[in-house]
Amino acid sequence: MPARSAAQLSRRIGQKKQRLSEAERSQSLPGTAGTPCPKEPHTGLPATPGPQRSVYFSGPQTLPARLGPEFFDQPAVPLAQALLGQVLARRLADGTEIRGRIVETEAYLGPEDAAAHSRGGRQTLRNRGMFMKPGTLYVFVVYGMHFCMNVSSRGDGACVLLRALEPLGGLEAMRQLRGTRRRGTAGRALKDRELCSGPSKLCQALAIDKSFDQRDLAQDEAVWLERGPLGSGRWAVVAAARVGIGYAGEWAQKPLRFYFQGSPWVSVLDRTAEQDARA
DNA sequence: TAGCCGATCCCCT
DNA sequence: GGGGATCGGCTAA
Numbered sequence: 001m002p003a004r005s006a007a008q009l010s011r012r013i014g015q016k017k018q019r020l021s022e023a024e025r026s027q028s029l030p031g032t033a034g035t036p037c038p039k040e041p042h043t044g045l046p047a048t049p050g051p052q053r054s055v056y057f058s059g060p061q062t063l064p065a066r067l068g069p070e071f072f073d074q075p076a077v078p079l080a081q082a083l084l085g086q087v088l089a090r091r092l093a094d095g096t097e098i099r100g101r102i103v104e105t106e107a108y109l110g111p112e113d114a115a116a117h118s119r120g121g122r123q124t125l126r127n128r129g130m131f132m133k134p135g136t137l138y139v140f141v142v143y144g145m146h147f148c149m150n151v152s153s154r155g156d157g158a159c160v161l162l163r164a165l166e167p168l169g170g171l172e173a174m175r176q177l178r179g180t181r182r183r184g185t186a187g188r189a190l191k192d193r194e195l196c197s198g199p200s201k202l203c204q205a206l207a208i209d210k211s212f213d214q215r216d217l218a219q220d221e222a223v224w225l226e227r228g229p230l231g232s233g234r235w236a237v238v239a240a241a242r243v244g245i246g247y248a249g250e251w252a253q254k255p256l257r258f259y260f261q262g263s264p265w266v267s268v269l270d271r272t273a274e275q276d277a278r279a
Numbered sequence: 280t281a282g283c284c285g286a287t288c289c290c291c292t
Numbered sequence: 293g294g295g296g297a298t299c300g301g302c303t304a305a
Contacts, residue, residue, distance in 0.1 A: 106297070117297080140289085140297085146298050148297060150297090161297060199297070200297095200298050248297095
């Protein structure tokens with residue numbers, strides 16, 4: 001199967017990625033508590049101490065860093081690049097807030113893109129979120145058991161897949177959420193690097209499931225995007241082939257995956273693309 | 280560390 | 293009925 005061999009090749013490349021030094025660990029941001037949502041998962045952890053309300057839902061004195069609809073209203077490629085360095089935030093039912101900096105994305109361009117679920121202009125019940133307004137989430141099930149999270153961009157059927165995060169806050173909640181669905185691995189704590197280094201891993205770590213499909217990232221109270229303190233300015237960005245789409249012919253080779261060069265949090269490295277980026 | 284491969288089931292044709 | 297934007301355990305070296 002071409003897709004499988006491409007994925008395996010990509011994984012081989014990724015397994016060479018550099019070790020994460022302890023010094024590179026990011027410190028957790030202070031958590032905040034908010035209004036629980038009845039159907040949201042609980043981590044079982046006590047809500048982190050701090051202000052009772054998130055700054056994003058508090059009084060007018062606080063200046064929200066939340067990214068609004070205008071941020072998402074750009075084509076898939078620039079949006080995929082602009083998302084790098086921004087912070088994805090999630091508030092669980094028990095008030096625990098989880099944050100991660102986006103370090104890897106993939107652009108899916110719409111009907112002309114043979115790798116996109118919207119290829120050929122096909123619009124189904126499943127992929128409706130791809131055709132909704134920029135900033136709408138498109139969450140789908142892959143391989144029958146994993147979720148992947150996309151953000152729709154400008155352009156019908158175009159979107160950006162979020163592939164990896166650098167965990168910033170709520171790491172213990174992430175670890176717990178990631179641990180609940182793993183088979184036969186009770187006892188082994190996941191390393192920080194294993195929490196969000198993949199599209200389905202980050203969905204697990206942030207408790208993102210199908211119920212988040214078609215939500216508005218610019219409006220939702222349980223998941224939102226914050227402007228990263230550093231943006232993507234201090235990192236070189238690698239443009240590489242997308243992962244796991246070997247079936248897509250020439251589209252499989254197009255450099256529509258973007259990640260921070262040298263980031264230990266990226267899911268799959270592409271050394272060739274990195275050399276091209278340096279040249 | 281590299282490579283192999285099974286799990287699992289939704290959604291589309 | 294079959295494919296799939298993944299993950300992680302197992303084995304060999």
